[in-house]
Amino acid sequence: MVHSVVFDGSASKDFVSALGVRASVPVKDAALHDRHVRFATDAQFFAEGVRPLTGLRRDPGIAFKAAQVAGRAVPPLDAMAKAVRSTLERIPAWGDFRLDQPTANGWTITKRTAPDYGWIDADEGHRAPGLAYVGSPQGGAALGVRYFWQRHPTALHIDGATGDDAALTAWLWSPEAAAMDMRPYHGTMGMERFDAQNEGLSVTYEDYEPGWDDATGIARTSELMLWAFPATPDTALLQEMARMQAEPPQLMIAPEHLHAAQVFGDWGLPDRSTPNRAAIENQLSNLVDFYAGEVDRRAWYGFWNHGDVMHTYDSDRHRWRYDIGGFAWDNSELSPDLWLWYQVLRTGDAKTWRFAEAMTRHTGEVDVYHSGRFKGMGTRHGVQHWSDSSKQPRVSNASYRRPFYYLTADERVGDLLHDLITSDQTLTTVEIGRKVPNAAKKLALPAGTIEMTFGTTWCPLAAAWLTEWERTGDVRWRDRVVAGLDSIGRLPKGWMTGSAPFDLASGRFVDQGRGVQVSHLNAVFGAVEVSAELIRLLDVPRYRAAWLDYCRWYNAPQVAYLARFGPPFGPRNLREGHSRLTAYAAFEDRDAALATRAADEFFSGDAGLGTWPSDPRHRVDGVLEWPGVSTNASAQWGLAAIQNLALIPEALDRATIVAPDAPGRRRQGDTGRD
Template sequence: MSSQFISRRHMLQSAAAFGAVAFAAGNAMSASAATGQVSGKGKPVSATPLSWMDKVAPNRFDGTTMGVPWPRGTVKAAQALKLTGADGQEVASQSWPLAYWPDGSLKWSAHAVAGSEGLTGASVVMGKPKVPANAVRVTQTPALITIKSGDLTWQVPTSGEALIASATKAGRTTLRDMKLVARSQDQADLEATGSVTQSQFTSKVTKVTVEQTGPVRAVLKVEGTHSGQAGGGGGRDWLPFSVRLYFYAGTQSVRIVHSFIFDGDPFKDFIRGLGVTAKVAMSDETYNRHIRLSGEGVGVWGEAVKPLTGLRRQAGKKAQAAQIAGEAVRIDDIAKPVQDGLKWIPEWGDFSLSQLTPDGFTLKKRTEKGHAWIDSNAGSRTKGLGYVGGAAGGVALGFKDFWQRSPTAIDIRNAHTDLAEITAWLWSPDAPAMDVRPYRSAGEMDTHPEEIEGLNITYEDYEKGWDTAHGVARTSELNLWVLPTTPSHEVFSGMAERVANPPRLMVSPERIHAAGVFGDWDVVNATTPARKILEDRLTYQIDYYMQQVEAHRWYGFWTYGDVMHTYDADRHMWRYDIGGYAWDNSELSTDLWIWYTYLRTGRADVFKFGEAMTRQTGEVDVYHLGRFKGFGTRHGVQPWSDSSKQPRVSNAAYRRIYYFLTADERVGDLMRDLNESDFSLKNVDISRKLPPSAERATPEGVVNSSFGTSWGSFISAWLTEWERTGDTKWRDRIINGMVTIGGLKRRWFASSAPYDLKTGKFLGEGDYIAISHLNGVFGVVEMSSELLSLIDEPLYRKAWLEYCRYYNAPNDELQTLLGTVPRGRNLRDSHSRLTAYAAYHENDKVLAMRAWSEFFGNEGRESDGGLGRRTTRIDGVATLRPLDEDNSLSTNGTAQWGLAAIQNMALIGDSLDEAATLAGVVK
């Protein structure tokens, strides 16, 4: 296919998205996906609208950050960008580059918006951004970093226990000593010995990095470990952490992104509590001190430390109404009998909001330590926000996905004293200790033949010592407010909603698509009969999986965000307890299916689904230290239980869409950590359980690597790093692999080859043939499409187009090409997108029709009479609770069918209706 054809196609898409913006004729994208050539003649974009992702403007937001893509050659790297509101007025903002095109022009920019009220929408335009009236300012000394915005001052020490030493509001120090806490015990429970030994740990800061200094947003990265030196942990340092603190102008809060790595012994180290805690100065009378805890929905539980309502003697309507509202009560407004009897009213110092399951929370309180807890109330699900303070000020603390990540808790202690304490428990100490031991019994599979037998029965690849949680991580998002007074119930409820569902400004699908990012996809288009059938089915599939999260309670600290792999229709359950059929762990690119669905639709619920998965699969399913560092774990009963450790799971392709949409620094760290993950092939022989062969023997510094599941995963990290930094080292490493694959005799049909870790080149003649259906289903299709639009490498282009044309080719064509018809060409409908790619780039209508015939094939997946399948209601005694079941769906098939449908419609959608009619899909 000619470069002129592709440019014209993208030009029309771009013009539709940008409206009045004019691009150079025949050069809308400033690039040709067919040749990789860059003309650099694109004209600047005039404006990029942003809208609230939930479609409703929030009454208030505490600052937000988003990414914006730009067509190649349209925006210079140093171009200043600003935001304007829907009324045309400038909005206080801060911008910085996220990624660059190969010609040096800006590819992605990030924009931080100051917290405010009443912002209904915004646009990104050229120009110097507005500085907020109360800009964020950062000053540093070797021992202390100070962040100021308006009348609020935060002090962050560079060492010690505290992550935030103090926060002062209008000259009053309200918060002190915000730090991390952990509790552990040496046994999971009392079953073994009848007693357990517990230890306590607090944060020990070893490094603080100032990443941004304002004026709208300041960012600090705090790193360290949890230390037992001060808390009875025997001087031990463990559970390394990184915590980012985000300070936005126009807000009274700090956003906290908390990440830790489990580096303990799963058989000895059982976490009993993991949290963030801070002390709160309390100077008001105890009847003017208040507690707020989020309830169900918009509900709020609010009480005073010393309540004035419900007494035998009335305190007076004015005093009672003021206390209920959280306002200061004057002593003179309290009825004389109650004034005289204040000392007899109990002071309640401790409060607890505990969510031990996703379906239930409890509220309780007590006067002080050493006395009984009194049950107050209970409910199903709460957003997880607490407040303690009074008329002189207070602190609110909560965290996202509170009930979804249960067991969790918000605790308040000593509210009746001069220094209260508020703690957000990411793992509640009220729950049983965290147990990350392997689930399998010892001695089940002691030999390699037994491991293979077990794999053939349960589909989980077990190997002793490889089913370890040592090295996995978890990231949580918290918000902490320093407030001048007690918030009303309405204000507090709004804060809780912002914790649970942070408001986000986002770019539209049309605008993202017009920028030419993320390869082959298009926005939702149901304008023809066949397109409507496919679009309806895509909607059905994503809706079904989001519903399954709730139907089967796919929640929990270590699992929220993942989905299950395969269904068991006999039990009306997903196979949660059957080996490799349980947690999916990104198998066959589930993450990509969700993210491309979001790109096409802009649906907020799909974004949140994908966000939870990105947090899960990038943290829990991947090792961040130890011998498996940089690799992830194949699907299993526990996120870490399968012994197959592979880069196809840690794949940066699954994180980068979220990163560029949000500019999330933690995900940026995770991808950067993968830049040298190919060296982990020295520690993990992925093919170690296959029969030994002479071809597998390699010299020092050389390992065996597959083209798709391994190298295809490595290149996603290298591409992202090249885009982010412009460092051509990573581009050259990609090119080394592309050139050497293209130079092999059998090219992509060799499937794998010896790989030189130093250079990134594949070695040998590659004169053998080995096809694996897995080589093309872990992101390499998407990455190759992007790479070939950025890098003009003819050898690789030829090799990739050959593989795309012939993978699904009739046997006689494959026989002519290879001299044989090898086995292994499974997932024919999924690989139809390879055929479509070749058809598009070679302008071959016959090949396009073949691609659709493969897609509408008869492998028993969606296209085999399944486009109209719907759920069946299962209720009564057959199942735990009523549910809607579609036992024809599996996650592998759903993800790959969805990706194929999306890419095929983008590449060869003009022949869809004709092909669908021939296949009988459209009558």
């Protein structure tokens, strides 16, 4: 069962008290001592009868006890010890059972005989896998919830087990927990105007705007398993079911086959054949292991949080900046989703798969609006997943869902991808650059157009249109992609223009004779990856030339750049991550000198994570840390590492790794407005 909920309330007054899925299980044909309750736990399996026959002062007989424990019908009562048979009605029958998981690190089981009577503690433990059963020898049902403890507060309740029908409920948000609170986490603080909001951005990195920190329209999908049985199953079978539904078996195509098919752009299979390649491969593995471990060490769990990671580390507090503006939840900033999926494609590693899957489930739903005024947009990184006022396609990005969809044919993610094909219409009322006056904005926009950046807006939209064409064969979406590609290629400065008016009807960019406008963010939200796919799939020579030009010149030395384009030579950031653009141009143009430059850019670690010759993880005050870590840097290093290994392996072999802690090396940072 796939259960999706879209929050369509008003966060200031609507508080969801509980959210669940319930099954009704008939038990009236079974005696109370033949009714069975089961909960899967991370310790002893909880298996009890509604009216227990074990542990009594009087022994009913071994056959009766064994049958009840095993979940079978007990023998005929005339064989039961008379002292028990004649007093069965004096044994309390338990009608209601609760397994509650209020946090990721603790569950409890309680039970009571009936409403208005007290609850009795039965058991407790750490992390329950999320499966319950109620039934009898005449039949029963089991209900399981995936990500049960990871998405707390959850619960499994059985009610009315002494009546004709037992209610089996999987609570995705437990009624025992505090009501779901979707309110913004702070007030206006004097930031009614753009100038004050930009001041807030400069100090906390949060792009705040009153009314835009709205949760209305975000969603969450849960996966459940429901089984109907002709009789109570053996405990061993229920244990296997619990393990399976908590971590379902997953088919994975062999990486060698995927690589031979040349899908998803530029990546290669793991290669440790030289010292430099081995260092890169080791760090790719170590970095995923570090982040997957951080999820557990930092308890990045909860109904709305599970699947996301934090954006930036605070080395002073030795914790991630969970409470500091735009440094808190990552919300796909700089493509960690793609980094993880490319590592899955090349390795088939199960741990990386599970990590990437949880992220895809989260970022495609919680970080994206599915209804309302922001429909189709995603929210920039913030303290709450919906709190930042920057609503953009760079986060709702179809590129981040494509690998998971094509590896699984998951129907829910397919629906999410389909929903994005008209999200450009939302940009007619949600102006991304409204707070940043610049020369391009001052130019009058032709009728029917909106201002659109190539990398952070058009490329995510193009990925959605590409996917719709691939899935349906509808050539309208192919033609819309081609229109964008061709029109970018026809601009005098091509991709170097950065942004231009986009005609919503035709899907073409309009030439206004603009000059060069380079942004360090334009290529790092899937533009590299989707451009590689589009160039391989569609024959649009002008776009290929424009993209290769951008790849060659973004990281170019200042002297060469000024000789080519003239002043100004604006600030550059993320040089390490952009090395893969240089590598792409080197590979396509068979330019050995450019390949050498790309390798040097990558190993310089400039404005990036850097490549460590050995595992840099160490403990500080008992806390495991990776020096200088941020998810921006990690994701971009990971993508650059994977793509450089595929495009310029020999150049990497010849280059020198600059240790990240070398004197004078510029550390990664967020410079300039994003």
